[in-house]
Amino acid sequence: MANRHRGEIEAEIGGTRRTLVLTLGALAELEQAFGADDLAALAERFAGGRLKARDLIRIIGAGLRGAGEAIADEDVARLAVADGAQGAVRIAVDLIAATFGAGGTPS
Numbered sequence: 660m661a662n663r664h665r666g667e668i669e670a671e672i673g674g675t676r677r678t679l680v681l682t683l684g685a686l687a688e689l690e691q692a693f694g695a696d697d698l699a700a701l702a703e704r705f706a707g708g709r710l711k712a713r714d715l716i717r718i719i720g721a722g723l724r725g726a727g728e729a730i731a732d733e734d735v736a737r738l739a740v741a742d743g744a745q746g747a748v749r750i751a752v753d754l755i756a757a758t759f760g761a762g763g764t765p766s
Contacts, residue, residue: 666758667726670750672719673738679722679750681758688721705755710748718751 661667667680681689686698693714695701710718720735740746 663757668722668750668753668757670740670753672723672735672740672750677723677728678726679719679754680725681718681722681754682725685721685725686758688724689717692717692721702755702759705759710751712744712747715744715747715751718754719747722750722754 661669661678661680665680667678669676669678671677686701689695690697690701693701693704695704716732716736720730720732723730723735740750742749
């Protein structure tokens with residue numbers, strides 16, 4: 660079961676209930692992928708509310724890897740999510756909120 664106090668969420672991805680968490684390693688991975696200089700810049704990018712499909716794949720993939728799954732973004736892209744793109748957006752937003760809090764900025 661996911662522990663929100665540790666930034667974990669649960670989501671059904673690829674027909675399996677999975678835990679996702681943005682650990683420091685996962686956040687560093689996202690900083691590099693998005694060209695963000697630091698966590699504040701990464702949070703600011705997410706707070707903009709405009710995410711590409713590729714962004715969703717990266718965020719969900721980093722969250723799965725942060726929770727210990729050995730999965731590449733290419734494999735994440737092939738996994739079905741309930742409600743399609745809208746469901747993927749919901750997962751990414753929930754994960755970001757669990758990591759950065761409701762305000763979307765690091766504390």
